[in-house]
Amino acid sequence: MVTAERQPKVACPDCGLVQRLPVVQRRHIAECRRCARLLAGPATGRIDAPLALAVAALLLLIPGTIEPLLSVASHGAARTCWLSSGIAGLWGEGFAPLAVIVGAFCLALPYAYLAALIAVLAGLRLGVRAYLGPAFRWIMRLRPWMMLEIFLVGCFVAYSRLRLVVGVQVLAGGWCLMAATGALLLALTQLDERTVWEVLPVRPTRHRGRDAGWRTAWGVWPYGHDGRDRAIACTACELLVTGARASDPCPRCGATLHDRKPYAFRVTASLVAAGFLLYIPANALPVLTLVSFGHEQSNTIITGVLELMRNRLWPLALIVFLASIVVPLLKLCGLTWMLLATFQGSSRALIARTRLYRIIDTIGSWSNIDVFVAAVLVALLQFGAIAQARAGGGLTAFAAVVILTMTATRTFDTRLMWDASRGG
Numbered sequence: 001m002v003t004a005e006r007q008p009k010v011a012c013p014d015c016g017l018v019q020r021l022p023v024v025q026r027r028h029i030a031e032c033r034r035c036a037r038l039l040a041g042p043a044t045g046r047i048d049a050p051l052a053l054a055v056a057a058l059l060l061l062i063p064g065t066i067e068p069l070l071s072v073a074s075h076g077a078a079r080t081c082w083l084s085s086g087i088a089g090l091w092g093e094g095f096a097p098l099a100v101i102v103g104a105f106c107l108a109l110p111y112a113y114l115a116a117l118i119a120v121l122a123g124l125r126l127g128v129r130a131y132l133g134p135a136f137r138w139i140m141r142l143r144p145w146m147m148l149e150i151f152l153v154g155c156f157v158a159y160s161r162l163r164l165v166v167g168v169q170v171l172a173g174g175w176c177l178m179a180a181t182g183a184l185l186l187a188l189t190q191l192d193e194r195t196v197w198e199v200l201p202v203r204p205t206r207h208r209g210r211d212a213g214w215r216t217a218w219g220v221w222p223y224g225h226d227g228r229d230r231a232i233a234c235t236a237c238e239l240l241v242t243g244a245r246a247s248d249p250c251p252r253c254g255a256t257l258h259d260r261k262p263y264a265f266r267v268t269a270s271l272v273a274a275g276f277l278l279y280i281p282a283n284a285l286p287v288l289t290l291v292s293f294g295h296e297q298s299n300t301i302i303t304g305v306l307e308l309m310r311n312r313l314w315p316l317a318l319i320v321f322l323a324s325i326v327v328p329l330l331k332l333c334g335l336t337w338m339l340l341a342t343f344q345g346s347s348r349a350l351i352a353r354t355r356l357y358r359i360i361d362t363i364g365s366w367s368n369i370d371v372f373v374a375a376v377l378v379a380l381l382q383f384g385a386i387a388q389a390r391a392g393g394g395l396t397a398f399a400a401v402v403i404l405t406m407t408a409t410r411t412f413d414t415r416l417m418w419d420a421s422r423g424g
Protein backbone atom coordinates (compact mmCIF):
# COMPACT_ATOMS: atom_id res chain seq x y z
CA MET A 1 0.00 0.00 0.00
CA VAL A 2 1.21 3.52 -0.79
CA THR A 3 1.63 5.64 2.32
CA ALA A 4 1.43 9.43 2.40
CA GLU A 5 5.18 9.66 3.29
CA ARG A 6 6.10 7.87 0.06
CA GLN A 7 4.05 10.22 -2.05
CA PRO A 8 6.07 12.66 -4.19
CA LYS A 9 6.55 16.29 -3.24
CA VAL A 10 5.10 18.82 -5.66
CA ALA A 11 5.26 22.59 -5.94
CA CYS A 12 1.91 24.26 -6.61
CA PRO A 13 2.22 25.88 -10.08
CA ASP A 14 0.07 28.83 -8.98
CA CYS A 15 1.44 29.76 -5.54
CA GLY A 16 4.72 27.84 -5.43
CA LEU A 17 4.03 26.07 -2.10
CA VAL A 18 5.97 22.81 -1.90
CA GLN A 19 3.79 20.09 -0.42
CA ARG A 20 3.51 16.33 -0.38
CA LEU A 21 0.86 15.08 -2.78
CA PRO A 22 -1.67 13.03 -0.79
CA VAL A 23 -2.80 9.62 -1.97
CA VAL A 24 -5.71 10.47 -4.27
CA GLN A 25 -8.59 8.02 -3.90
CA ARG A 26 -11.11 7.26 -6.63
CA ARG A 27 -13.56 10.11 -7.26
CA HIS A 28 -11.37 12.43 -5.16
CA ILE A 29 -9.01 15.23 -6.09
CA ALA A 30 -6.04 16.86 -4.39
CA GLU A 31 -5.98 20.65 -4.09
CA CYS A 32 -3.20 23.00 -3.02
CA ARG A 33 -3.70 23.69 0.67
CA ARG A 34 -2.87 27.37 0.22
CA CYS A 35 -4.54 28.49 -3.05
CA ALA A 36 -6.93 25.56 -3.78
CA ARG A 37 -5.37 24.86 -7.18
CA LEU A 38 -6.15 21.37 -8.46
CA LEU A 39 -2.93 19.40 -8.04
CA ALA A 40 -4.12 15.94 -9.04
CA GLY A 41 -7.20 13.87 -9.72
CA PRO A 42 -7.22 10.12 -9.38
CA ALA A 43 -4.66 8.82 -11.91
CA THR A 44 -6.92 7.03 -14.37
CA GLY A 45 -4.14 5.04 -16.04
CA ARG A 46 -6.14 5.30 -19.28
CA ILE A 47 -4.14 5.35 -22.50
CA ASP A 48 -6.30 3.28 -24.86
CA ALA A 49 -9.52 5.33 -24.56
CA PRO A 50 -7.97 8.75 -25.33
CA LEU A 51 -5.86 7.13 -28.07
CA ALA A 52 -8.90 5.57 -29.78
CA LEU A 53 -10.86 8.83 -29.52
CA ALA A 54 -7.95 10.90 -30.86
CA VAL A 55 -7.63 8.53 -33.85
CA ALA A 56 -11.41 8.84 -34.46
CA ALA A 57 -11.15 12.65 -34.22
CA LEU A 58 -8.29 12.72 -36.76
CA LEU A 59 -10.11 10.40 -39.16
CA LEU A 60 -13.25 12.55 -38.95
CA LEU A 61 -11.28 15.77 -39.29
CA ILE A 62 -10.02 14.75 -42.75
CA PRO A 63 -13.50 14.77 -44.41
CA GLY A 64 -14.33 17.74 -42.16
CA THR A 65 -11.66 19.75 -43.97
CA ILE A 66 -11.90 18.40 -47.52
CA GLU A 67 -15.71 18.25 -47.79
CA PRO A 68 -17.84 21.44 -47.84
CA LEU A 69 -19.24 22.55 -44.45
CA LEU A 70 -22.21 24.72 -45.41
CA SER A 71 -24.03 25.84 -48.50
CA VAL A 72 -26.19 28.92 -48.99
CA ALA A 73 -28.65 29.77 -51.71
CA SER A 74 -30.03 33.18 -52.56
CA HIS A 75 -32.11 34.22 -55.59
CA GLY A 76 -31.05 31.25 -57.71
CA ALA A 77 -27.33 31.54 -56.87
CA ALA A 78 -25.58 29.12 -54.52
CA ARG A 79 -22.27 29.02 -52.67
CA THR A 80 -20.55 26.35 -50.61
CA CYS A 81 -18.00 26.90 -47.87
CA TRP A 82 -15.08 24.68 -46.93
CA LEU A 83 -12.98 25.18 -43.81
CA SER A 84 -10.35 26.65 -46.12
CA SER A 85 -12.82 29.06 -47.80
CA GLY A 86 -12.88 31.41 -44.81
CA ILE A 87 -9.07 31.53 -44.85
CA ALA A 88 -9.01 32.20 -48.61
CA GLY A 89 -11.83 34.79 -48.27
CA LEU A 90 -9.98 36.77 -45.62
CA TRP A 91 -6.72 36.53 -47.57
CA GLY A 92 -8.44 37.71 -50.76
CA GLU A 93 -9.87 40.75 -48.98
CA GLY A 94 -6.42 41.81 -47.81
CA PHE A 95 -6.69 40.48 -44.25
CA ALA A 96 -3.64 38.22 -44.50
CA PRO A 97 -2.87 38.21 -40.71
CA LEU A 98 -6.45 37.10 -39.98
CA ALA A 99 -6.24 34.41 -42.65
CA VAL A 100 -3.03 33.11 -41.05
CA ILE A 101 -4.67 33.14 -37.58
CA VAL A 102 -7.74 31.19 -38.74
CA GLY A 103 -5.57 28.79 -40.78
CA ALA A 104 -3.21 28.15 -37.87
CA PHE A 105 -5.77 27.86 -35.04
CA CYS A 106 -8.50 25.93 -36.91
CA LEU A 107 -6.66 23.91 -39.55
CA ALA A 108 -2.93 23.43 -38.99
CA LEU A 109 -2.86 23.17 -35.19
CA PRO A 110 -5.77 20.71 -34.84
CA TYR A 111 -3.97 18.35 -37.27
CA ALA A 112 -0.58 18.86 -35.59
CA TYR A 113 -2.09 18.49 -32.11
CA LEU A 114 -4.01 15.29 -32.91
CA ALA A 115 -1.10 13.72 -34.82
CA ALA A 116 1.32 14.46 -31.95
CA LEU A 117 -1.14 13.24 -29.31
CA ILE A 118 -1.69 9.98 -31.22
CA ALA A 119 2.09 9.52 -31.65
CA VAL A 120 2.72 10.03 -27.92
CA LEU A 121 -0.14 7.80 -26.72
CA ALA A 122 0.72 5.11 -29.29
CA GLY A 123 4.36 5.35 -28.19
CA LEU A 124 3.34 4.80 -24.57
CA ARG A 125 1.15 1.88 -25.61
CA LEU A 126 4.06 0.27 -27.49
CA GLY A 127 6.51 0.91 -24.66
CA VAL A 128 8.54 3.55 -26.51
CA ARG A 129 9.66 6.32 -24.17
CA ALA A 130 12.37 8.30 -26.01
CA TYR A 131 11.46 11.90 -26.93
CA LEU A 132 7.94 11.49 -25.58
CA GLY A 133 8.54 13.95 -22.72
CA PRO A 134 9.35 16.95 -24.97
CA ALA A 135 6.59 15.89 -27.40
CA PHE A 136 3.95 15.76 -24.66
CA ARG A 137 5.17 19.13 -23.32
CA TRP A 138 4.56 20.64 -26.76
CA ILE A 139 1.13 19.04 -26.95
CA MET A 140 0.16 20.68 -23.65
CA ARG A 141 1.60 23.98 -24.83
CA LEU A 142 -0.34 23.89 -28.09
CA ARG A 143 -3.68 23.11 -26.44
CA PRO A 144 -4.85 26.74 -25.81
CA TRP A 145 -4.08 27.62 -29.44
CA MET A 146 -5.92 24.67 -30.97
CA MET A 147 -9.40 26.12 -31.42
CA LEU A 148 -11.48 23.58 -33.29
CA GLU A 149 -14.38 23.72 -30.83
CA ILE A 150 -14.39 27.52 -30.87
CA PHE A 151 -14.45 27.50 -34.68
CA LEU A 152 -17.44 25.16 -34.53
CA VAL A 153 -19.33 27.57 -32.24
CA GLY A 154 -18.34 30.38 -34.65
CA CYS A 155 -19.84 28.32 -37.52
CA PHE A 156 -23.04 27.91 -35.50
CA VAL A 157 -23.30 31.67 -34.86
CA ALA A 158 -22.67 32.34 -38.58
CA TYR A 159 -25.26 29.69 -39.53
CA SER A 160 -27.88 31.32 -37.27
CA ARG A 161 -27.19 34.76 -38.73
CA LEU A 162 -27.25 33.45 -42.31
CA ARG A 163 -30.60 31.74 -41.81
CA LEU A 164 -32.12 35.18 -41.31
CA VAL A 165 -31.23 36.30 -44.85
CA VAL A 166 -30.60 33.26 -47.06
CA GLY A 167 -31.35 29.54 -47.26
CA VAL A 168 -28.52 27.63 -45.57
CA GLN A 169 -27.76 23.93 -45.32
CA VAL A 170 -25.25 21.91 -43.31
CA LEU A 171 -23.27 19.58 -45.59
CA ALA A 172 -21.27 16.38 -44.99
CA GLY A 173 -18.09 18.27 -44.04
CA GLY A 174 -20.04 20.19 -41.38
CA TRP A 175 -21.35 17.00 -39.76
CA CYS A 176 -17.86 15.44 -39.87
CA LEU A 177 -16.37 18.55 -38.28
CA MET A 178 -18.95 18.37 -35.47
CA ALA A 179 -18.21 14.66 -34.93
CA ALA A 180 -14.43 15.31 -35.02
CA THR A 181 -14.77 18.08 -32.43
CA GLY A 182 -16.96 15.85 -30.23
CA ALA A 183 -14.41 13.01 -30.42
CA LEU A 184 -11.55 15.43 -29.67
CA LEU A 185 -13.29 16.87 -26.60
CA LEU A 186 -14.12 13.36 -25.37
CA ALA A 187 -10.47 12.33 -25.89
CA LEU A 188 -9.37 15.30 -23.77
CA THR A 189 -11.77 14.39 -20.95
CA GLN A 190 -10.32 10.86 -20.98
CA LEU A 191 -6.71 12.06 -21.09
CA ASP A 192 -5.15 12.23 -17.65
CA GLU A 193 -1.95 14.27 -17.86
CA ARG A 194 -0.61 12.85 -14.61
CA THR A 195 -0.96 9.29 -15.93
CA VAL A 196 1.15 10.22 -18.96
CA TRP A 197 3.80 12.16 -17.02
CA GLU A 198 4.16 9.43 -14.41
CA VAL A 199 5.06 6.76 -16.95
CA LEU A 200 7.58 8.99 -18.73
CA PRO A 201 11.16 8.48 -17.55
CA VAL A 202 13.06 11.05 -15.48
CA ARG A 203 16.62 11.06 -16.74
CA PRO A 204 19.53 11.61 -14.32
CA THR A 205 19.99 15.35 -13.78
CA ARG A 206 22.88 16.98 -15.63
CA HIS A 207 23.70 20.47 -14.48
CA ARG A 208 25.16 22.90 -16.93
CA GLY A 209 26.94 26.16 -16.47
CA ARG A 210 26.60 28.65 -13.68
CA ASP A 211 23.37 29.64 -12.06
CA ALA A 212 21.61 32.08 -14.38
CA GLY A 213 20.20 33.92 -11.37
CA TRP A 214 16.79 34.19 -9.85
CA ARG A 215 14.89 36.51 -12.11
CA THR A 216 11.63 38.01 -11.00
CA ALA A 217 9.55 41.08 -11.62
CA TRP A 218 12.43 43.39 -10.85
CA GLY A 219 15.13 41.46 -12.70
CA VAL A 220 16.77 39.91 -9.61
CA TRP A 221 15.50 37.84 -6.73
CA PRO A 222 14.89 40.40 -3.98
CA TYR A 223 14.83 38.07 -0.95
CA GLY A 224 18.40 36.90 -0.86
CA HIS A 225 19.94 33.83 -2.44
CA ASP A 226 22.55 31.67 -0.80
CA GLY A 227 23.88 30.25 -4.07
CA ARG A 228 23.06 26.63 -3.19
CA ASP A 229 21.31 24.26 -5.55
CA ARG A 230 17.65 23.89 -4.67
CA ALA A 231 14.40 22.37 -5.85
CA ILE A 232 12.88 23.99 -8.93
CA ALA A 233 9.43 23.05 -10.15
CA CYS A 234 9.11 22.52 -13.91
CA THR A 235 6.29 24.73 -15.18
CA ALA A 236 5.53 22.29 -18.01
CA CYS A 237 5.35 18.84 -16.37
CA GLU A 238 5.26 20.02 -12.71
CA LEU A 239 8.18 17.77 -11.71
CA LEU A 240 9.98 19.10 -8.63
CA VAL A 241 13.65 18.85 -9.61
CA THR A 242 15.89 18.79 -6.55
CA GLY A 243 19.47 19.99 -6.82
CA ALA A 244 18.67 21.91 -9.99
CA ARG A 245 19.94 25.25 -11.16
CA ALA A 246 18.08 27.85 -13.17
CA SER A 247 18.35 27.25 -16.94
CA ASP A 248 19.00 23.50 -16.48
CA PRO A 249 16.74 21.36 -18.68
CA CYS A 250 13.93 19.46 -16.95
CA PRO A 251 15.01 15.81 -16.74
CA ARG A 252 11.55 14.61 -17.75
CA CYS A 253 10.18 17.00 -20.39
CA GLY A 254 13.26 19.00 -21.43
CA ALA A 255 11.76 22.43 -20.61
CA THR A 256 14.21 25.03 -19.32
CA LEU A 257 13.90 25.28 -15.55
CA HIS A 258 13.37 28.67 -13.93
CA ASP A 259 12.48 29.56 -10.37
CA ARG A 260 9.99 31.99 -11.83
CA LYS A 261 9.11 32.65 -15.47
CA PRO A 262 11.87 34.97 -16.79
CA TYR A 263 10.94 38.66 -17.03
CA ALA A 264 7.33 37.71 -16.35
CA PHE A 265 6.35 41.08 -14.87
CA ARG A 266 7.81 43.29 -17.61
CA VAL A 267 6.70 41.13 -20.53
CA THR A 268 3.15 40.78 -19.18
CA ALA A 269 2.90 44.50 -18.43
CA SER A 270 4.01 45.36 -22.00
CA LEU A 271 1.54 42.93 -23.54
CA VAL A 272 -1.34 44.21 -21.39
CA ALA A 273 -0.51 47.84 -22.30
CA ALA A 274 -0.51 46.92 -26.01
CA GLY A 275 -3.80 45.06 -25.48
CA PHE A 276 -5.44 48.13 -23.92
CA LEU A 277 -4.23 50.32 -26.81
CA LEU A 278 -5.63 47.97 -29.45
CA TYR A 279 -8.87 47.47 -27.49
CA ILE A 280 -9.97 50.96 -28.62
CA PRO A 281 -9.86 50.39 -32.43
CA ALA A 282 -11.09 46.82 -31.86
CA ASN A 283 -14.33 48.21 -30.46
CA ALA A 284 -14.60 51.50 -32.36
CA LEU A 285 -13.99 50.20 -35.90
CA PRO A 286 -16.40 47.88 -37.74
CA VAL A 287 -15.53 44.19 -37.64
CA LEU A 288 -18.00 43.16 -40.32
CA THR A 289 -19.94 44.93 -43.08
CA LEU A 290 -23.08 43.23 -44.35
CA VAL A 291 -24.64 44.27 -47.66
CA SER A 292 -28.27 43.37 -48.26
CA PHE A 293 -29.95 44.55 -51.51
CA GLY A 294 -27.55 47.45 -51.84
CA HIS A 295 -28.02 48.53 -48.22
CA GLU A 296 -24.74 48.48 -46.25
CA GLN A 297 -24.62 47.87 -42.53
CA SER A 298 -21.32 48.04 -40.66
CA ASN A 299 -21.22 46.20 -37.35
CA THR A 300 -18.79 46.80 -34.53
CA ILE A 301 -18.43 44.11 -31.86
CA ILE A 302 -21.19 45.63 -29.72
CA THR A 303 -23.62 46.34 -32.59
CA GLY A 304 -23.11 42.73 -33.72
CA VAL A 305 -24.37 41.61 -30.30
CA LEU A 306 -27.32 44.05 -30.51
CA GLU A 307 -28.13 42.68 -33.97
CA LEU A 308 -28.33 39.14 -32.57
CA MET A 309 -30.60 40.45 -29.77
CA ARG A 310 -32.85 42.26 -32.26
CA ASN A 311 -33.30 38.97 -34.09
CA ARG A 312 -34.17 37.26 -30.79
CA LEU A 313 -31.12 34.97 -30.92
CA TRP A 314 -30.70 35.40 -27.16
CA PRO A 315 -28.37 32.47 -26.34
CA LEU A 316 -26.02 33.41 -29.22
CA ALA A 317 -26.14 37.09 -28.23
CA LEU A 318 -25.14 36.08 -24.69
CA ILE A 319 -22.29 33.82 -25.92
CA VAL A 320 -20.88 36.53 -28.23
CA PHE A 321 -21.33 39.24 -25.56
CA LEU A 322 -19.45 37.17 -22.98
CA ALA A 323 -16.74 35.97 -25.40
CA SER A 324 -16.12 39.24 -27.28
CA ILE A 325 -16.77 41.94 -24.69
CA VAL A 326 -16.65 40.53 -21.15
CA VAL A 327 -13.73 38.09 -21.53
CA PRO A 328 -11.19 40.52 -23.17
CA LEU A 329 -12.02 43.20 -20.58
CA LEU A 330 -11.81 40.68 -17.75
CA LYS A 331 -8.39 39.58 -19.00
CA LEU A 332 -7.02 43.12 -19.42
CA CYS A 333 -8.40 44.46 -16.11
CA GLY A 334 -7.67 41.24 -14.22
CA LEU A 335 -4.03 41.12 -15.34
CA THR A 336 -3.64 44.85 -14.57
CA TRP A 337 -4.94 44.22 -11.04
CA MET A 338 -2.51 41.31 -10.62
CA LEU A 339 0.44 43.35 -11.90
CA LEU A 340 -0.36 46.36 -9.67
CA ALA A 341 -0.88 44.18 -6.60
CA THR A 342 2.43 42.41 -7.29
CA PHE A 343 4.23 45.72 -7.73
CA GLN A 344 2.83 47.00 -4.42
CA GLY A 345 3.59 43.70 -2.63
CA SER A 346 -0.05 43.50 -1.61
CA SER A 347 -1.34 40.40 0.17
CA ARG A 348 -5.00 41.36 -0.22
CA ALA A 349 -7.28 38.93 -2.07
CA LEU A 350 -4.37 36.70 -3.06
CA ILE A 351 -6.55 33.60 -3.39
CA ALA A 352 -9.21 35.55 -5.34
CA ARG A 353 -6.53 36.89 -7.71
CA THR A 354 -5.09 33.43 -8.23
CA ARG A 355 -8.59 32.03 -8.91
CA LEU A 356 -9.29 34.86 -11.38
CA TYR A 357 -6.05 34.01 -13.17
CA ARG A 358 -7.15 30.40 -13.55
CA ILE A 359 -10.51 31.54 -14.99
CA ILE A 360 -9.00 33.90 -17.57
CA ASP A 361 -6.39 31.33 -18.53
CA THR A 362 -9.14 28.78 -19.20
CA ILE A 363 -11.63 30.94 -21.09
CA GLY A 364 -9.23 33.31 -22.87
CA SER A 365 -9.28 31.65 -26.30
CA TRP A 366 -13.10 31.83 -26.58
CA SER A 367 -12.88 35.49 -27.56
CA ASN A 368 -11.88 34.34 -31.04
CA ILE A 369 -15.50 33.40 -31.86
CA ASP A 370 -16.10 36.71 -33.64
CA VAL A 371 -13.05 36.24 -35.86
CA PHE A 372 -14.29 32.80 -36.91
CA VAL A 373 -17.86 34.04 -37.47
CA ALA A 374 -16.48 36.70 -39.82
CA ALA A 375 -14.35 34.10 -41.66
CA VAL A 376 -17.41 31.92 -42.37
CA LEU A 377 -19.64 34.85 -43.34
CA VAL A 378 -17.01 36.32 -45.67
CA ALA A 379 -16.65 32.92 -47.36
CA LEU A 380 -20.37 32.34 -47.81
CA LEU A 381 -22.06 35.68 -48.32
CA GLN A 382 -20.70 36.65 -51.72
CA PHE A 383 -23.80 37.43 -53.82
CA GLY A 384 -22.78 40.88 -55.03
CA ALA A 385 -25.29 43.62 -54.19
CA ILE A 386 -27.92 41.11 -53.01
CA ALA A 387 -26.05 39.81 -49.99
CA GLN A 388 -22.39 40.29 -49.20
CA ALA A 389 -20.14 40.17 -46.12
CA ARG A 390 -16.85 42.04 -45.81
CA ALA A 391 -14.41 41.96 -42.90
CA GLY A 392 -13.60 45.31 -41.27
CA GLY A 393 -10.42 46.84 -39.86
CA GLY A 394 -11.67 46.38 -36.31
CA LEU A 395 -11.41 42.61 -36.71
CA THR A 396 -7.60 42.66 -37.08
CA ALA A 397 -7.28 44.85 -33.97
CA PHE A 398 -9.69 42.58 -32.10
CA ALA A 399 -7.79 39.41 -33.06
CA ALA A 400 -4.57 41.13 -31.95
CA VAL A 401 -6.15 41.93 -28.54
CA VAL A 402 -7.14 38.29 -28.12
CA ILE A 403 -3.67 36.99 -29.00
CA LEU A 404 -1.89 39.62 -26.87
CA THR A 405 -4.05 38.86 -23.82
CA MET A 406 -3.70 35.09 -24.29
CA THR A 407 0.08 35.50 -24.50
CA ALA A 408 0.09 37.86 -21.49
CA THR A 409 -1.79 35.26 -19.44
CA ARG A 410 0.83 32.66 -20.33
CA THR A 411 3.81 34.92 -19.63
CA PHE A 412 2.52 36.01 -16.21
CA ASP A 413 3.65 34.01 -13.20
CA THR A 414 1.09 33.96 -10.38
CA ARG A 415 3.81 32.84 -7.95
CA LEU A 416 5.23 36.37 -8.17
CA MET A 417 2.09 37.65 -6.41
CA TRP A 418 2.70 35.22 -3.54
CA ASP A 419 6.45 36.04 -3.40
CA ALA A 420 5.75 39.78 -3.40
CA SER A 421 3.20 39.48 -0.59
CA ARG A 422 5.71 37.58 1.56
CA GLY A 423 8.32 40.24 0.95
CA GLY A 424 5.89 43.09 1.72
Ligand SMILES: [Zn+2]
Pocket residue numbers: 012013014015016017032033034035036037
Ligand atom coordinates in the same frame (compact mmCIF):
# COMPACT_ATOMS: atom_id res chain seq x y z
ZN1 LIG B 1 -1.15 26.78 -4.46
Ligand SMILES: [Zn+2]
Pocket residue numbers: 234235236237238239250251252253254255
Ligand atom coordinates in the same frame (compact mmCIF):
# COMPACT_ATOMS: atom_id res chain seq x y z
ZN1 LIG C 1 9.32 19.16 -16.97
